[in-house]
Amino acid sequence: MGDDRVEYWSKRWGNKDIGWHKTGVNNFLSNHIGKLTDGKNNLAFLIPLCGKTIDMKWLYDLGHTVVGIEGVEQAILDFFKEQSLEYVRTEGAGFSLFKTPDSRLKIYLTDLFKIPTNVLGKFDAIWDRGSLVAIYPKDRELYAKRMKEVAADKCKYLVAVMHHDPEKFAGPPRNVFKEELFKLYEDTFNIEEIDRISRANVPLGDGTLFIEDSWEVLYLLRHK
Known part of the structure; x- marks a missing residue:
């Protein structure tokens, strides 16, 4: 993300304006984990723009290796503190790496x-x-390109997007139409919708309500 983008999210974390953060494991993930793992253990998971999501700890406790990417340091520090996890910090070229002593959970700042x-x-x-x-x-397009670059040959990819009228709500979370999702990924993945939930009139972080006719839609992408 560019400096302006990082600054925007840093301000929101600094003001604790993080209404998107969930205190429990995401239901989409817990309900459909089997579609990602096929019952296998010790898979390598990527969670881009991870914030301090508890999903990382949940996957880690299931025995998987988890890598998060985050642009705001406070989110990473909060995660390790709130999950009571020890970490080691090292510096690289253009990044800081926070990882558990066993190296199975890593977050790149x-x-x-x-x-x-x-x-x-x-x-x-x-x-x-x-x-x-x-x-x-x-x-x-650049985001999708990078996701495709790090996807292993048999990678499975769960992505939750919003379907709503962008003229009524610009976001974030921003609208991503099905057609655009296919345009971004169909050269590398087979794509299917596997779940959806209405977000009409759901309170946002600032206390306002989400618009009517709004859906959070889950897609499963399978590497071709």
């Missing part, structure tokens, strides 16, 4: 669009809730 993908490695699974819908539309 960095610009998602600048960290070399070879530093991140390849992933068996990607969980994207709140990342694609957070970035600017102009950045989506």
Whole structure:
């Protein structure tokens, strides 16, 4: 993310304006974890723009290796403190790495669009809730390119997006139409909708209500 983007999210974290953060494991993830893992253990998971989501600790406790990418240091510090996890911090070229002593949970403090993908490695699974819908539309092609670069040959990718009228609510979370999702990913992944939930009139972080006819939709992407 560019400096202006990081500054925007840093201010929201500093003001504790983080209404998107959930205190429990995301229901989409817990309900559909089997579609990502096929019952396998010790898979490599990527969670882009992870914030301090408890989903990382949940996947870690299931025995998987988890890598998060986050641009705001406070979010990372809060995560390790709130989850009572020890961490070691090291510095790299353009990033700081926070990792548990066993190295199974790592969070990179960095610009998602600048960290070399070879530093991140390849992933068996990607969980994207709140990342694609957070970035600017102009950045989506580059974002999708980077996700495809780190996807292992049999990678499965869960992405939750918002379907609503962008003229009524600009976001974030921003609208991502089905057609755009296919345009971004169908060259590499087979795509299917597997779940959706109405978000009509759901309170946002600032106390306002989400618009009517708004849906959070979950797609499963399977590497071709």
